[in-house]
Amino acid sequence: MARPIPAWLAPTSLEEALELRARYGEEATVVAGGTFVGILINQGLLQPAALLTLRQIAELAYLRVEDASASGKPLLRIGAMTTHRALERSPLVQRGWPVLASTFALVASPRVRNQATVGGVLADADYASDPPALLHALGASVVARSPQGQRLISVEELIVGHYETSLRPDELLTEIQVPGGIEGAVYRKFRSRSSEDRPCVAVAAVRREGRLRVTVGAVAERPQYFPEICALAEGQAGIDAELAREIGERYAAAIEPLSDARGSAHYRRRVIAVEVRRALEDLHQQIIATGGGSQRHV
Amino acid sequence: MSRAMPEPGENTHRTEPDPRVTGAIRYAQDVELPDMLYACIVRSPYAHARVLRVDTSSLPADVVALTPDDVRALGLYGCQIKDQQVLAVERALYIGDPVAAVAAASPRAAREAAELIEVDYEELPAVFDAVEAMQPGAPLLHEDLAISDNDAAYFGMRPEPQRNVCHHFRIRHGDIEQGFAEADVIVEETYRTPSAQHVPMEPHACLARWTADGRLEVWTGTQTPFNLRMDLAGIFGLPQERIRIIAPPMGGAFGSKTFVRYEAIVACLARKAGRPVKLVLRRDEEWLTLNRHPSTIHVKLGARRDGTLVAKQVTCWANTGAYADCGPGVAQKMGFASPGPYRIPHVWVDSYCVYTNLPSNGAFRGYGATQAVWASERTMDLLAERLGLDPLELRLKNVLVDGDRYCTGEVMHDVHFADCLKAVAGQIGWHEGRRGKGLAVLLKGMQTPSRASIVVEANDDGSYTVHCATAEMGQGAWRAIRMLAAEQLGVPVERVHFPVPDTDIVPYDTRTTSSRSTYMMGRALVEAVRQLKENGELGYGECVNEGGLDPDTGQGIASTHWHQGAAAAEVRVDEETGKLEVVHLHTAIYAGRVVNPPAAQLQNEGSMIMGLGSALFEEITFAEGQVTNANLSDYNIPAADDLPRITYDLIERPGAEIHGLGETALPPVPAAIGNALFSLGIHVRDLPLTPERVLEASERRRVRSAAPV
CATH class of the missing domain: 3.30.465.10 (Uridine Diphospho-n-acetylenolpyruvylglucosamine Reductase; domain 3)
Structure with a gap:
């Protein structure tokens, strides 16, 4: 009758862990820090037959x-x-x-x-x-x-x-x-509630070898990246205000945002345009400050 | 006074290790008895459903189950309206309504057993919004409503079950039509506030056993041991003295641990099992137990061109959820707080306490005042803008002063609203520029009528014992009472003992709510110590406050003792995202005399931080009656990094009496922040002030200012 307590698999070496992983497959849920799996189990959303913890693998x-x-x-x-x-x-x-x-x-x-x-x-x-x-x-x-x-x-x-x-x-x-080889990198976390909350909109903007890569997180089921929009910055020494605004607006138009407790899709679209633009402005400042090649990014 | 004696207010926290830190304190959830079983609740998955069949046949033999048939014959209960049975016998009225319970050898075994109980339901139409629930054709939750004989029903109930209203409170003062006819300017607005969770660190916990001679003993984290005893007596048909309530300290309560929560279920299980039974709630169950009333409040305010208020009409809809609990009292306090601390010759208030298919809403730090102040004080700023007046000047022109009559007809004494307003305005730099700044003032009643009594006993070793029902929930009430007793007895505070309250021993007290304990018990204590000094052994003292309001006119004595405070906020807004940053928050509350400054300061800071959470993001969300954020990841409370600069004044006056200060600073905080936003032209009607709402409101402003005049 009682739900079985999940088997607790606690290998001490990677080799042993791989063996257990192969043997149990999807029967075993892998536990690393446990901050996510713990919540799922407590809320009854996950009832694994086994838990494979990697905590003891130094x-x-x-x-x-x-x-x-x-x-x-x-x-x-x-x-x-x-x-x-x-x-x-x-x-x-x-x-x-x-x-x-x-x-x-x-x-x-x-x-x-x-x-x-x-x-x-x-x-x-x-x-x-x-x-x-x-x-x-x-x-x-x-x-x-x-x-x-x-x-x-x-x-x-x-x-x-x-x-x-x-x-x-x-x-x-x-x-x-x-x-490595990063010339500039910015991460902006926009929170709509507590400082300890997850982002409503997250923007990462990185320039490496003259190429820009902007990824927007927390707005759709996976990170959102549009190389064709980022290509607008190709061959530019920096990212001027107009270009930053344009890339922000294009990202906002390209993403189909989701709605959750941290913001509606409509609101997220607004914030994406603002936060992408701000991330690029920050990135521009960083690039100027370091003369195009960051001292701090090896 | 000799130097050896502790001064009330001396920071003794530094010399005595705090048992909360050392782990020595035993909270309600730490109480254990030999052979005890652990309970788990089976809850309805439907917002409104007929309970057709509860099948326990799959349970293992060693599990004790409680089903509707076990409790059908027991008495109804409810602190103000008897609308609740120990389990949902005929119909479940909200998602989470207990329909059965089990007791097993371990918490885990109990959880698993609970899943084996099969319940058949017939789903019924449900209603979740208070205004909709009053419309014709809305599903009815309770067909008839028996008024409770519990002493909590200290005012006449005016239930209207045919439209889901469990209480309709009115204030009829002056002639409202004439008042609006005299007004040069009338402003009108509708506001909404959401449900919120108390989030005490310690969840609800209780343990019950029946003695060999048939007495019921309950250890429970409760703010209301005597109310609980009375309700349990009614449920089990026992004389009150056959029931014993022991109230260990709690890890936070904020109003959530009041009246009957799970004590009756646990007592029934213990009786059936013939063994003690203990229940500690899971965190998510807190959201299914008691929350804050969502409100809709409509305000119409009329004034003369010079700012003199002439008429105010307020309608409050307090959504009390599936059972009344103390909702009628909350709706009444919301009703009589909504005119605000002002002289208004013509006042008309209708405050409805309305049933819906949500979890019950009840006492919550602020007790209806948070909702009322939000609506009332936001409207004052609308009026100030319309008249082109300074919001501070508008308030000072109308605010109650000593000797004024409130709209309840009572004459106000010991009035300090203007002092509070001036203090917060000064601290926020009001006169150096008002942009981004806002303020709000609060009047809040204390439980009236009520009675507090206390016994002080001299021990053979020269120490003293205080027998007192006041509940300790982290607010420091036990220490404050010990310090007051020590001061009067002329001994160090360490020589005054305060045992865990036990209704077999301590004399009667109404309850530990409405910031009344230090004030009421402090007064009772004076007489107790005087008697003890006379006879050398034992002293008894009591403090009674009398009053009450006529429910049909709102006339009478709303409160014998008023909590008075004000808040001011300075904010910044990111105009592109609507993100609001509170830069500085200041409150001033009238304290009269502070007994224990460190504890009073912490309590006031706690109130402000709780108010900040309600202002910025605290909100229980529902989908068709299902709580969708019943955890501390999805439901945010303020974290350290969310705090602005927080400052405050606890205003004292030489020779003044003690004023309760447990919740005074909370209600004006959201309104002060809302008014600070309004000073930037951003008018948000609903709490919380999410960036999305702020952005939307700031765009309305742009559209409005762009429109031709």
């Missing part, structure tokens, strides 16, 4: 910089079990990818950030989280491992819908890779 919590990307630019490797707080406070990240540190510092509250992990927030694919839009704009990728091997998936390809990723049932997200 080898999945790390932050490393490697000079190994194809372009010869540095690459930040983030172990999937790295907490938001660890990323936010890492001098390595603060120095090399300051926008990452400052964005993760905007997530929820310190209590949540001490628990929530970088791998977890991407694997949840929750439309209202902060990090996906930024990592998308930064051109980040994730490493998906299975007993058969591993593949690299861009964040753009990873998040396919509402709480939906392209991870296969035998795969674990083990690492996040963020390339």
